[in-house]
Amino acid sequence: MKSFVRNPFRLVCLLIAAAFLVMVTSVFGADRRPNKATLTIMTLNTEFMWDGVEPEEGQPNFDWKHSETEAAEHMAEIAEIIRAGNPDIVNLVEVENKQAVDKLNADYLAGRGYQVYFKKGKDTYTGQDVALLTRIDPLVFDRDDGKGQSGNVVKGVSKNLYATFTIGNTKIAIIGLHFLAFPNAEYRRLPREAQADLICKRAKKLFDDGYLLIILGDFNDYDGEEGNRDHIDSMPVTNVLSMIKQLGTGTPGDDLFNAAQLVPKASRYTAFWDQNHNEHIEADRELTSIDHILIANGLRERVELVDIPHNHDPRAVTDHFPVVVRLRCEDETQTGTLLIVALLPNPPGKDIDKETATIRNVSQQAINLNGWKLRDLSGKTWSLSSLGMIQPGAEKTITRHGQPMSLNNDGDTIDLIDPDGDVVDSVTYGPVDEDEVVIRGN
Structure with missing residues (x-):
């Protein structure tokens, strides 16, 4: 094992950096x-x-x-x-x-x-x-x-x-x-x-x-x-x-x-x-x-x-x-990665086949959607893995095609879950009419 004592300057720098990180966390x-x-x-x-x-x-x-x-x-x-x-x-x-x-x-x-x-x-x-x-x-x-x-x-x-x-x-x-x-x-x-x-x-x-x-x-x-x-x-x-x-x-x-x-x-x-x-x-x-x-x-x-x-x-x-x-929060900038920007809970035809959700990449880098999913309040999900890579600023739409989660026509909360299981974004909506698109912010 290397000893930091042999390089006291390095040790001092590390201690200062650690103290700074603690200070930043406590201040912000x-x-x-x-x-x-x-x-x-x-x-x-x-x-x-x-x-x-x-x-x-x-x-x-x-x-x-x-x-x-x-x-x-x-x-x-x-x-x-x-x-x-x-x-x-x-x-x-x-x-x-x-x-x-x-x-x-x-x-x-x-x-x-x-x-x-x-x-x-x-x-x-x-x-x-x-x-x-x-x-x-x-x-x-x-x-x-x-x-x-x-x-x-x-x-x-x-x-x-x-x-x-x-x-x-x-x-x-x-x-x-x-x-x-x-x-x-x-x-x-x-x-x-x-x-x-x-x-x-x-x-x-x-x-x-x-x-x-x-x-x-x-x-x-x-x-x-x-x-x-x-x-x-x-x-x-x-x-x-x-x-x-x-x-x-x-x-x-x-x-x-x-x-x-x-x-x-x-x-x-x-x-x-x-x-x-x-x-x-x-x-x-x-x-x-x-x-x-x-x-x-x-x-x-x-x-x-x-x-x-x-x-x-x-x-x-x-x-x-x-x-x-x-x-x-007027003085905040959007620092997230992906957002749910649109949902179609009540499409013409069979909901189980035709419901859709649209995701936007608001980060500055491409993101692999393998392992990402949508989840409703009951815990049922849609996998987003089939969407592959999504480029910065781009949007991709997933169609239900028989997946377990239902976009309830009388309202629901839909979470966007990353591969680590963390909630990255969430949208709550109320009752919708047939072919009505839920747009983020509406």
Whole structure:
């Protein structure tokens, strides 16, 4: 074995290079987004996402507690919601611990570029916590153990996190939270406002450090501002949402807006509460909006999409629906390799023979498509190996010809998978008419 001691100059250079690499990684963080031109963010209350492994945390009981099999089924359904939204950053609410989130990521979201970020909270009664799944490694990840005040009540936020990112030339800070329950209870007004006061303090510090803010999670409260109200005009008993949107400073420059205002009012509901325990959904009083994504006004023009997809039964999976926001990253260049640019899910004739997908090479070099494939939410695939080489800037179209995966006519999410099993690109679309081509971005 050669000794580096014989060449001390070489050893010093290697040590400097290693230190530089560590510094660069810590300053910028890894970015595993398949599409660098956008940033998609989701908040999702998972309703007790436990792993069923003893000893389990918290005192409340629920159907899948103490059962690894039933807990795994619940976790798989949560993963399906995440896959459908294909977010780059997910704020997860009501998770048990890091072990549970690691299991979600490893067993049900493998190959999608996520890393788990988790700090233990202080809710010992429910055992619930919040966590981040993210394709972009944060520069800072922490929680705020301070306290806020409203009236004579001093209160902390047992379930919160914050993370900072630099994306291109934009500094973004995310605060994830889960506030005290019972939106309509007057006795919770001051405690929840005290929690909001703490979040305002943390947000103001981040704003003063030059970050554009995104504050999201289960606020357990309504937004009473005209234009933001949910589909049944639920009105809050607190000032929680108005406090956080204004950060309590009276300075318009640091204000945030509720992304829900960009969702049609009829679709503005994020949670189901079975008030009379009859297992029926009474939409006019049991579906409300208590989960929110608040966004800095400085990011308003970058918002491409806001959605509250209602694609699962809240009585069977989780009693909350996800909120999804997609932002345009104006100062980013496309650094991916291949993109899905068009799909034909409903061709004239037999779908099994004539469905097509078109791939574009956006890199600067030719790529051999041997081992590449397309995959839908059910896990079925099309092989792209028959397409051979694809040159820079070129497009190639694959026809189904009996392959197992179906481009569902009522909507689906299609992933582009490289030979290592990593998701390189993903496209989600809704219902399509016959001979309608799904074009990327539509």
